[in-house]
Amino acid sequence: xxxxxxxxxxxxxxxxxxxxxxxxxxxxxxxxxxxxxxxxxxxxxxxxxxxxxxxxxxxxxxxxxxxxxxxxxxxxxxxxxxxxxxxxxxxxxxxxxxxxxxxxxxxxxxxxxxxxxxxxxxxxxxxxxxxxxxxxxxxxxxxxxxxx
Amino acid sequence: xxxxxxxxxxxxxxxxxxxxxxxxxxxxxxxxxxxxxxxxxxxxxxxxxxxxxxxxxxxxxxxxxxxxxxxxxxxxxxxxxxxxxxxxxxxxxxxxxxxxxxxxxxxxxxxxxxxxxxxxxxxxxxxxxxxxxxxxxxxxxxxxxxxxxxxxxxxxxxxxxxxxxxxxxxxxxxxxxxxxxxxxxxxxxxxxxxxxxxxxxxxxxxxxxxxxxxxxxxxxxxxxxxxxxxxxxxxxxxxxxxxxxxxxxxxxxxxxxxxxxxxxxxxxxxxxxxxxxxxxxxxxxxxxxxxxxxxxxxxxxxxxxxxxxxxxxxxxxxxxxxxxxxxxxxxxxxxxxxxxxxxxxxxxxxxxxxxxxxxxxxxxxxxxxxx
Numbered sequence: 001x002x003x004x005x006x007x008x009x010x011x012x013x014x015x016x017x018x019x020x021x022x023x024x025x026x027x028x029x030x031x032x033x034x035x036x037x038x039x040x041x042x043x044x045x046x047x048x049x050x051x052x053x054x055x056x057x058x059x060x061x062x063x064x065x066x067x068x069x070x071x072x073x074x075x076x077x078x079x080x081x082x083x084x085x086x087x088x089x090x091x092x093x094x095x096x097x098x099x100x101x102x103x104x105x106x107x108x109x110x111x112x113x114x115x116x117x118x119x120x121x122x123x124x125x126x127x128x129x130x131x132x133x134x135x136x137x138x139x140x141x142x143x144x145x146x147x148x
Numbered sequence: 149x150x151x152x153x154x155x156x157x158x159x160x161x162x163x164x165x166x167x168x169x170x171x172x173x174x175x176x177x178x179x180x181x182x183x184x185x186x187x188x189x190x191x192x193x194x195x196x197x198x199x200x201x202x203x204x205x206x207x208x209x210x211x212x213x214x215x216x217x218x219x220x221x222x223x224x225x226x227x228x229x230x231x232x233x234x235x236x237x238x239x240x241x242x243x244x245x246x247x248x249x250x251x252x253x254x255x256x257x258x259x260x261x262x263x264x265x266x267x268x269x270x271x272x273x274x275x276x277x278x279x280x281x282x283x284x285x286x287x288x289x290x291x292x293x294x295x296x297x298x299x300x301x302x303x304x305x306x307x308x309x310x311x312x313x314x315x316x317x318x319x320x321x322x323x324x325x326x327x328x329x330x331x332x333x334x335x336x337x338x339x340x341x342x343x344x345x346x347x348x349x350x351x352x353x354x355x356x357x358x359x360x361x362x363x364x365x366x367x368x369x370x371x372x373x374x375x376x377x378x379x380x381x382x383x384x385x386x387x388x389x390x391x392x393x394x395x396x397x398x399x400x401x402x403x404x405x406x407x408x409x410x411x412x413x414x415x416x417x418x419x420x421x422x423x424x425x426x427x428x429x430x431x432x433x434x435x436x437x438x439x440x441x442x443x444x445x446x447x448x449x450x451x452x453x454x455x456x457x458x459x460x461x462x463x464x465x466x467x468x469x470x471x472x473x474x475x476x477x478x479x480x481x482x483x484x485x486x487x488x489x490x491x492x493x494x495x496x497x498x499x500x501x502x503x504x505x506x507x508x509x510x511x512x513x514x515x516x517x518x519x
Contacts, residue, residue: 009266041264041505046380066286066385068278069332074259074271083332086270088279088385096382098265098506106332111286128267 003077005126014042017055022127025119027060029093040095058093060117061134065090069106085109089131103132149473152311152345152464154244160191160346161198164240167346168199175350176361177234182350184232186219188239188467195238204232212500213415214372215239216347216468217512221370223351233356239469240346257342257465265506273417274331274339276506281333281420283385287435290423292333294438296324298419299337299461301446306458308485313341314462338419340460347469363519365479368493371398371513376504388421389499389511391428398513402493406430409515410491411478412452413471415499416459425497426452448486456486468498472514480519492518 006019018041021028029038034048038058044050067087073079085101087109101109102118114134119127150158150166158166164187172179182201187208196206209215209222216239223235243257258272270276284290300321306314319337327336350362357364373390399405406429414425423437431452432440440446446454457463457474464470475494477483483491498512 004267006264006267009261010263066279066283068275068282070269070275071329072274072331074275075269078269078271081269084269086265086268086275086279090382094382096379096384096505098268098270100268111282130268 003120003122003128005122005128007126018042019127021055021057022119022129023125025127027058027117027129028055029058029091029095030054031056031093038091038093038095040091040097058091060129062089062091062097062115062131064088064101064109064111064113064115065096066111067101067109069109087115087131089115097129097131099129099131101132102130108133149348149466149469150240150346152343152466153313154341154343156242156344157245158242158344159245160189160240160242161195162240163242163344163346164195164238164348165199165346167240167348168236168238171236171348171350174362175352175364177350177352181234182236184223184226184235186223186235186237188215188219188237188469189241199238201236210501211510211512212502213417213468214498214500214510214512216472217370217496217498217514218372218510220349220351220367220472220514221372221512223349224367224370227351227353234350234352237349237351238346239348239466241467242344243342243465244344262502262506270506272331274334277418277420278331278334279385279507280388280424281418284420284424284435285333287386288438290420290435290438292325292335293321294423294442295333295338295419296321297438297441298416298422298446299324301441301444302416302422302455302459303462304447305456305486306462309457309463310484312458312463313343314458319462334418338461340417340465343464343466345464345466347466347473349469349472363480365476365519366517368404368515368517369398369400369402369513370515371395371401373511373513374503374508375511376508379504379508384505384507388424388428389509391425391497391511391513394497394511394513395429398515402515404493404515409452409493409495411456411475411488411493412446412454412495412497413457413474413478414455414459414495414497415468415471416455416461417465417499419461421499422446422454422459425499426454429495448488453486453488456483456488468500468512471496471498475514475516479516 371394373393
């Protein structure tokens with residue numbers, strides 16, 4: 001199965017810095033220089049507009065804000081994927097990020113579950129971030145585990 | 149309104165033509181009097197010629213399930229600015245006809261996709277609304293039994309309303325639980341079904357309506373809100389819509405309070421929708437929408453009879469027009485076996501479209517008075 005890449009579903013380059021950073025295994029958010037609020041995807045700050053927005057590195061961590069499990073494949077390409085977990089991640093920096101959850105049994109997902117980004121090379125030139133539980137088996141805690 | 153059903157075998161444009169004929173006859177309006185046309189589908193390009201109209205303007209709008217009320221709002225704007233005196237708002241679609249679209253997918257609304265989330269498998273409105281449902285369950289303890297109560301309550305209305313998909317087929321909670329899981333927590337019976345059909349509304353001034361033979365229904369207030377407002381504050385999944393803004397505008401225009409509403413016709417693509425809207429409009433406290441349904445308070449004789457025609461879940465899916473039609477029927481006293489006795493005010497809602505990210509739906513409120 002060939003998963004779509006970001007430019008297959010949103011054919012403009014508004015978020016190109018984000019997707020380019022994924023090729024380097026870096027997770028970015030946009031931040032407003034005026035008020036410090038972080039945004040994703042590319043936005044104009046509702047207070048300060050577009051001029052003060054800049055991409056900057058983010059933690060790639062967050063928690064599950066809400067979720068669902070797809071039991072029905074709405075696309076024939078997803079027939080072999082069901083059941084799969086689709087979650088909205090509340091990033092540590094604030095914005096929401098929709099992603100499927102990898103390495104997560106559908107029975108284990110819950111609101112508040114700590115998650116972290118992993119980078120999935122779907123094609124040689126397309127890397128898509130996905131999220132997994134932070135206590136995923138086989139993954140030792142990282143050095144700053146205690147911070148959150 | 150035309151016949152509503154699955155696989156009617158009638159093309160969308162023909163459904164719109166039939167809907168218009170029926171609406172003009174119902175209102176007692178001569179075709180030549182129509183001087184404004186608002187279509188509610190981008191495929192309506194050549195409708196005006198086909199319908200034999202000679203209006204001052206023709207445009208189409210698309211804001212998903214909010215389009216129906218928005219079309220009325222725009223018709224009023226055109227009338228108030230002197231562009232027209234008699235505007236028709238026309239809907240007609242045949243999503244069950246199995247027509248293959250240019251992107252290769254077969255018609256129907258279930259495969260709707262929006263932006264980056266589609267890349268991860270967030271496809272269709274069911275998944276997007278499941279995110280609201282799950283959040284509501286987390287915050288308030290809403291259960292799948294509460295969702296079942298919505299499906300059962302609305303089916304009970306449809307079961308005694310001829311012409312609906314659920315006519316003659318009441319449901320039990322066990323039937324609901326036995327239907328297959330689609331997108332957790334939704335089962336098939338938590339979802340509305342694509343329906344073919346047409347609806348046309350004739351909008352004119354109160355003054356002109358008084359001179360027409362048809363039984364007109366007064367519009368008391370209109371309001372709009374957009375859930376992107378709640379995206380910025382991180383609350384978008386906690387709200388089905390930005391009902392608060394739409395409510396203030398519409399109820400303010402009407403000069404009434406929620407307690408004055410006799411019957412609610414709410415946009416209901418999924419069972420979570422009536423629950424969240426009844427809470428947001430203030431018919432019950434946040435979190436009490438599920439128990440309200442389970443207690444039978446949304447049926448006839450209850451606190452707020454809701455979706456008395458079966459709604460979209462069990463009646464038929466005519467985008468936002470389903471709710472408007474039911475509001476009009478109730479205000480005319482034509483609700484048949486589920487007419488709310490003596491109903492004087494109907495709350496009608498619409499919800500859909502987008503304009504930002506998944507779940508940033510548009511909301512529209514319309515308050516109708518007795519005919």
